Amino acid sequence: MTAPTVTAPTPGVRHFLRLTDFSREELLDLLELAAALKSGRVGRDSPLARTTLALIFRKSSTRTRVSFEAGISQLGGHGIFLSDRDSQWGRGEPIPDTARVLSSYVDAIMVRTFSHTEVEEMAAHSSVPVINGLTDLFHPCQLLADLQTITESFDLATLGWAALKVAWIGDGNNMANSWLNAALLLGFELRLAVPEGFDPDPATLALAQAQARDAGERGGGRIVLTRDPAEAVEGVHVVTTDVWASMGQEEEAASRMEAFRPFQVNQALLARALPEAIFLHCLPAHRGEEVTGEVIDGPRSRVFQEAENRLHAQKALLLRLLRP
Ligand code: CP
Numbered sequence: 001m002t003a004p005t006v007t008a009p010t011p012g013v014r015h016f017l018r019l020t021d022f023s024r025e026e027l028l029d030l031l032e033l034a035a036a037l038k039s040g041r042v043g044r045d046s047p048l049a050r051t052t053l054a055l056i057f058r059k060s061s062t063r064t065r066v067s068f069e070a071g072i073s074q075l076g077g078h079g080i081f082l083s084d085r086d087s088q089w090g091r092g093e094p095i096p097d098t099a100r101v102l103s104s105y106v107d108a109i110m111v112r113t114f115s116h117t118e119v120e121e122m123a124a125h126s127s128v129p130v131i132n133g134l135t136d137l138f139h140p141c142q143l144l145a146d147l148q149t150i151t152e153s154f155d156l157a158t159l160g161w162a163a164l165k166v167a168w169i170g171d172g173n174n175m176a177n178s179w180l181n182a183a184l185l186l187g188f189e190l191r192l193a194v195p196e197g198f199d200p201d202p203a204t205l206a207l208a209q210a211q212a213r214d215a216g217e218r219g220g221g222r223i224v225l226t227r228d229p230a231e232a233v234e235g236v237h238v239v240t241t242d243v244w245a246s247m248g249q250e251e252e253a254a255s256r257m258e259a260f261r262p263f264q265v266n267q268a269l270l271a272r273a274l275p276e277a278i279f280l281h282c283l284p285a286h287r288g289e290e291v292t293g294e295v296i297d298g299p300r301s302r303v304f305q306e307a308e309n310r311l312h313a314q315k316a317l318l319l320r321l322l323r324p
């Protein structure tokens with residue numbers, strides 16, 4: 001008997017597992033498409049009619065699930081939600097089998113899970129695009145929305161991405177790593193204020209720093225890692241943070257609270273940023289922990305615009321992956 005054939009990754013299939021799966025030009029093009037979709041100039045003619053997106057969630061979600069489901073439906077397609085409770089993946093079916101089977105039913109697969117290697121394994125065995133809807137390492141879909149919000153808040157055509165300054169305050173988590181990837185692609189200055197022991201992924205940091213060093217020689221951005229939130233925020237355009245304990249770290253929440261307390265984004269800290277600075281947070285937020293209510297519900301906050309942009313940015317992503 002001959003061995004069963006193994007599904008090989010189909011040539012030409014694009015996956016979106018990390019922001020750097022796109023080039024700078026592709027990312028900027030995607031942001032333009034997201035703006036066009038938001039304004040209603042494009043996308044009303046069901047460009048993804050009869051297209052099916054599988055949505056696998058091994059962690060909770062409000063924004064990612066609903067924005068993807070609503071987004072595919074607005075483009076004329078259909079989403080199928082699967083959680084661990086109702087899929088065989090949740091009972092231990094091998095990822096390659098799941099990838100191969102789903103690829104024969106649907107046009108794209110979004111996965112939210114713990115280990116980043118799981119989405120990589122999924123992509124390696126899928127003949128349709130795989131989208132990372134958050135892993136412990138990256139949350140690239142969130143960055144699409146965050147960058148869209150920045151383009152809506154600042155005149156980037158005049159300012160230029162290289163002149164933009166962003167401060168990340170708090171945990172060196174999946175969001176911090178994704179900001180590093182964004183800085184790598186767009187060349188803005190990124191200052192991360194992170195408590196000792198909670199640094200971002202070393203490889204992701206090193207890549208972004210290497211790129212920034214090269215760009216620096218041409219007057220480009222910098223990547224700064226500091227323990228001092230005040231230093232990070234001084235004169236920046238964007239201040240952003242995230243929860244102190246991510247999904248899967250619930251048991252560490254109490255011990256993390258101590259380490260992170262000096263890293264709260266409050267009015268005094270925000271006052272060090274530019275007068276026109278905006279505050280971003282991927283949500284869900286814990287008011288009184290990583291950010292005060294005054295800041296997240298205050299005039300500089302763009303968090304609900306940012307959350308809405310998940311919808312527009314992911315519609316653009318689906319179009320670029322499925323209708324290249
Ligand atoms: N920001 C974000 O991904 O939110 P959800 O966990 O609600 O999807």
Ligand code: NVA
Pocket residue numbers: 134139173174175242243245246247282283284
């Ligand atoms: N860092 C957070 C982001 C939630 C959208 C987490 O992984 O739980």
